[in-house]
């Protein structure tokens with residue numbers, strides 16, 4: 001079975017889909033087979049994947065989700081699952097089936113508070129979880145303030161607030177494809193390495 005990583009956080013706009021797509025490209029480029037499962041009815045991951053055509057993407061929901069995720073994990077080395085903002089029962093079952101949960105959060109109190117349900121679910125299901133600070137502004141204390149609040153399960157690596165992430169998403173690409181030597185590309189590589197190192 002391939003490794004299943006679920007991207008979840010109740011708050012919309014935290015960056016679940018953006019972070020997932022950047023990492024998907026990174027891992028694919030390292031030679032790993034990557035399958036995507038889109039549980040968000042908004043379907044933005046599916047649209048991104050259809051612009052590329054190099055990763056199978058299954059749009060799924062409700063009772064189908066578990067079997068679709070496991071079917072993907074039988075075929076691919078790595079399965080990345082994108083979640084909608086709210087998905088109580090479905091999210092719990094998905095977290096149970098996952099090897100790792102990545103919870104992106106912007107460094108604001110509202111995003112950090114919104115982490116509580118998913119952190120609690122992962123703890124109950126005994127699935128490892130890492131919080132990833134996303135859209136970190138280039139200056140100011142926001143990231144450090146967030147790190148003072150969230151101490152457990154927080155990745156040292158973080159993603160900056162960068163236009164190239166938005167530009168890349170819009171054309172079905174990753175930042176590393178548009179700007180291979182950018183800070184954005186090296187951030188994504190560092191996050192991937194940190195997630196690879198988690199058992």
Ligand SMILES: Nc1ncnc2c1ncn2[C@@H]1O[C@H](COP(=O)(O)OP(=O)(O)O)[C@@H](O)[C@H]1O
Pocket residue numbers: 011012013014015016017018019134135136159160161162163165166169
């Ligand atoms: N690191 C980032 N830098 C710049 N814009 C970002 C970044 N992460 C997310 N965004 C933007 O924020 C918005 C919400 O991101 P998205 O990935 O759709 O969040 P979610 O999937 O959690 O709802 C999108 O417009 C996206 O382009």
Ligand SMILES: [Mg+2]
Pocket residue numbers: 016017018040044082083
């Ligand atoms: Mg999304």
